[in-house]
Amino acid sequence: MIEFTDIHKAFGETVAVGGLTLSIPPGEVFGLLGPNGAGKSTTIAMTVGLLRPDSGTVRIDGGDPADPAVRARLGVAPQSLAIYDDLSARENLLFFGSLYGIDRAAAGKRAAELLDLVGLSDRARARVKTFSGGMTRRVNLACALMHDPAIVLLDEPTAGVDPQSRHAIFEIVRSLRDQGRTIVYTTHYMEEAQKLCSRVGVIDKGRLLALDTVDALIREHGGDSVVRIERAGGEERTQTAEPVAVLQQALASGDAIGVHVERPDLETVFLNLTGRSLRD
Amino acid sequence: MREIWALAVKDLKLLIRDRAGLFFTFFFPILYAVFFGVIMGGMGSSEGREGxxxxxxxxxxxxxxxxxxxxxxxxxxxxxxxxxxxxxxxxxxxxxxxxxxxxxxxxxxxxxxxxxxxxxxxxxxxxxxxxxxxxxxxxxxxxxxxxxxxxxxxxxPASARQMARDAMAEVDKTSDMSPVQKTIMKSFLGSLDSFMKDMPAxxxxxxxxGEGGGAxxxxxxxxxxDLATDKSGKAMNAFAITFPQGIVWGVMGCTAGFGISLVSERNKGTLTRLQTSPLSRSRVLLGKALACFLATVGVAVLLLVVARLFFGVHPQSLPMLALAVFCVAVAFVGIMMLLSTIGKTEASSGGIGWAVLLVCAMFGGGMIPLMFMKGWMVTLSNFSPVKWSIYAIEGAVWRGFTFDKMLLPCGILLAIGVVGFAAGSRLFAWSEG
Structure with a gap:
């Protein structure tokens, strides 16, 4: 269980996090959604004990993340590719494993498993500097898992990766979810949050604007769907809370040559909540 | 301790895999020592300075x-x-x-x-x-x-006449000269005496x-x-004198490299990642310090082996040499910690680090012999770790220092190391928030 209770963090005059209260139960894949500068990374930094909140508390299974024993339960894949380019993928994994006191034999076995998981077994002994961005990102993720943490924090894990690696990372996250781990997934890609997260917190300017399941957020903040009906004379757009009924009507009229339904998504949710796009 | 060792091994691996860094850390000092060894082997003269x-x-x-x-x-x-x-x-x-x-x-x-x-x-x-x-x-x-x-x-004229007369008396008494030589010499000295008599006081x-003395x-x-002798009185070669300086140059290369590596880790994010592990900040720094220490000792040992095998340098005392190398390594680990907190980027850290080290080398006699410096510069050299490092290694290699004599340079080097590490760690903690 991760619990944030009314945490505040400011850097000079800039408020990075202002009064965040949130609980993430074990086994949940929680998405922290917000644009760059929203306060996601600061929240992660306080979760892992890198930063102390100015006020409020962060608790990991009831413990303070400043406590090394508490931090040992966390696996962190930072947004920056925080691995060593001049070491091989395997050496990186063994090194990060050694920081958690894993003995060499167990670390070797675990490294092999993880390299298999991230699809890099055949490049295990190649130096990371020879890898593509996506491969490096996968090693970055694997390093967070070396000590088999119960809670995994993934900070923008797909930033700048190719579609193949993005897909591989999605599969890894699903696999971790199936193993019952708690995952905090920060992103500004709404489709990732929609695909992977059971609950999403929308954060902007350090404030939690909304918190719920993806469907509930869309229902509550997404607004109406848009139904586009193509006819010989042109396209008709209808904004409606009952898209199925509008579709049935259009099809019954017999002159529709094409229909398209645009459902609201998290991007729409964010737009409606903040008045601007996620990527602004 | 295992975790600190793992950190150190990781840094040493990174050092070895950085070919440019490896060159400046290990091979440049050899070039330096050999170059100056060859020059000093000729015992050439140079221009002087006061004092x-x-x-x-x-x-x-x-x-x-x-x-x-x-x-x-x-x-x-x-x-x-x-x-x-x-x-x-x-x-x-x-x-x-x-x-x-x-x-x-x-x-x-x-x-x-x-x-x-x-x-x-x-x-x-x-x-x-x-x-x-x-x-x-x-x-x-x-x-x-x-x-x-x-x-x-x-x-x-008076002293010259007295000298001429004394010399004539000596010529009279000596049996080393033939009568002909005595006559010629007395004639010359008599003429000199007469000449001086007419000279003003x-x-x-x-x-x-004149045109210079006769052939x-x-x-x-x-x-x-010859003071450059070992215990048996055998002459030391010039490389024994230049290799201590070469070692200190290698140590400085190591120091600059590790100072930059800490900044690099900070900017790359690996330092942040290390700090999310159960390791405390001080243990992370200790790991870096241990790597720097081991690399520094490695540089010194390698250069000493090269000096021994290829240049015939025989250190006078191996225990004193071990002590000197230990203290030099400790001092420069402290300096590395300080340097690593100065720059924000790798470029600025490298530039500032080398600038500081070069000033230390300049004032410490690593570039220009101390005797060529003004008095205040020589006084300032006492604050340079380079001076004490060279002095300690020289003490063990050819000056024949006993433990008592090693205490001063080694004590100063250890103090520099401890103060540098403490101050660097504090600055580092402050800069990391």
Whole structure:
């Protein structure tokens, strides 16, 4: 269980996090959604004990993340590719494993498993500097898992990766979810949050604007769907809370040559909540 | 401890895999030591500066020797200290506390009066082997002073006439010369006496210079004492003197490299990642410090092995050498910690780091011998870790320091290391928030 209770963090005059209260139960894949500068990374930094909140508390299974024993339960894949380019993928994994006191034999076995998981077994002994961005990102993720943490924090894990690696990372996250781990997934890609997260917190300017399941957020903040009906004379757009009924009507009229339904998504949710796009 | 060791091994792997860094850390110092070793092997002369500290032992206590020592004292290029104990003077020079010593042996005054008999004026000079490049200069200065004394004799008609008469008396008494030689010499000295009689009391030869002495006439003889010897009295080679400097250059390369690596880790995010592990910040820094320490020791050992195998350098004391290398490594680990907190980027950290280290090298005698520096610069050199590092390694390699003598440089180096590490860690913690 991760619990944030009314945490505040400011850097000079800039408020990075202002009064965040949130609980993430074990086994949940929680998405922290917000644009760059929203306060996601600061929240992660306080979760892992890198930063102390100015006020409020962060608790990991009831413990303070400043406590090394508490931090040992966390696996962190930072947004920056925080691995060593001049070491091989395997050496990186063994090194990060050694920081958690894993003995060499167990670390070797675990490294092999993880390299298999991230699809890099055949490049295990190649130096990371020879890898593509996506491969490096996968090693970055694997390093967070070396000590088999119960809670995994993934900070923008797909930033700048190719579609193949993005897909591989999605599969890894699903696999971790199936193993019952708690995952905090920060992103500004709404489709990732929609695909992977059971609950999403929308954060902007350090404030939690909304918190719920993806469907509930869309229902509550997404607004109406848009139904586009193509006819010989042109396209008709209808904004409606009952898209199925509008579709049935259009099809019954017999002159529709094409229909398209645009459902609201998290991007729409964010737009409606903040008045601007996620990527602004 | 295992985690700290893992951090250190990781850093050493990264160091070894950085070829450019490896070159400047390990091979550049060898080039440096060899280059200067070859130059110093020729014991060439160089230009001087004021204030070279020299001990003078006057064993003659004659008017002439007193006048000679006074003339040395009057020279602004020399900083003369009188001593009565030649053995102590040799030790002080060998310990690097004085640049040279000059012994004015008994008979100096008498020799000054009888130069025409063929007895040269003797002086004994010993120069700190680490100042080999300046040895020629020091000997030249002392020779010039001795010649000035000789010139003074001729400048004064009265003393020149007295010298001529003394010499004629010596010629009469000696059995080393044939009657023909005696006649020629007495004729010459008599003419000189008559010539001087008509000269004004002051002015003498009026400062005119002749065409130089006749072939083979060398009235001043400088005997040099070789201080660069090992315990058995065997001469040390020039590389024994240059390799300590080479080692310190290698150590500086290591220090700069590790200082940059910490900044690099901070900017890349790996440092943040390390701090999310159960390791405390101080243990993360200890890991970096251990890697720097091991690399520094590795550089020193490698250079010493090269010096031993390829350049015939035989350290006088291995335990003292181990102590010196340990203390040098500790000092530069502390410096690395400080340097790593200065720059924000790798480029700025590297630039600032090398600038600081080069200043330390300049003032510490790593580039220019200390004797060429002004007095205040020499005083400032006491604050340079380079000076104490070279001094400690020299102490073990060829100065023959005992443990007592190693205490000063080693104590200073350890203090630099501890203070640097503490201050660097604090600054680092502060900069990391």
């Amino acid at each position: 070279t500290p020299i001990l003078v032992i006057d064993q003659d206590h004659s008017k002439a020797s007193e006048a000679f020592v006074a003339s040395l004292e009057a020279d602004s290029q020399l900083r003369i200290t009188r001593s009565e104990d030649r053995a102590e003077a040799e030790t002080l020079v060998k310990d690097g506390k004085q640049t040279a010593f000059v012994v004015v042996p008994g008979g100096f005054g008498d020799s000054s009066k009888t130069i025409f008999k063929g007895e040269p004026i003797r002086l004994i000079v010993g120069v700190d082997p680490s100042h080999a490049a300046e040895a020629g200069l020091i000997q030249g200065l002392i020779t010039a002073k001795a010649y000035e004394r000789l010139q003074d004799l001729f400048m004064s 002051a002015g003498g030869f009026g400062g005119t210079s 083979g006439f060398n009235p001043i003889q400088i005997e040099t004492v």
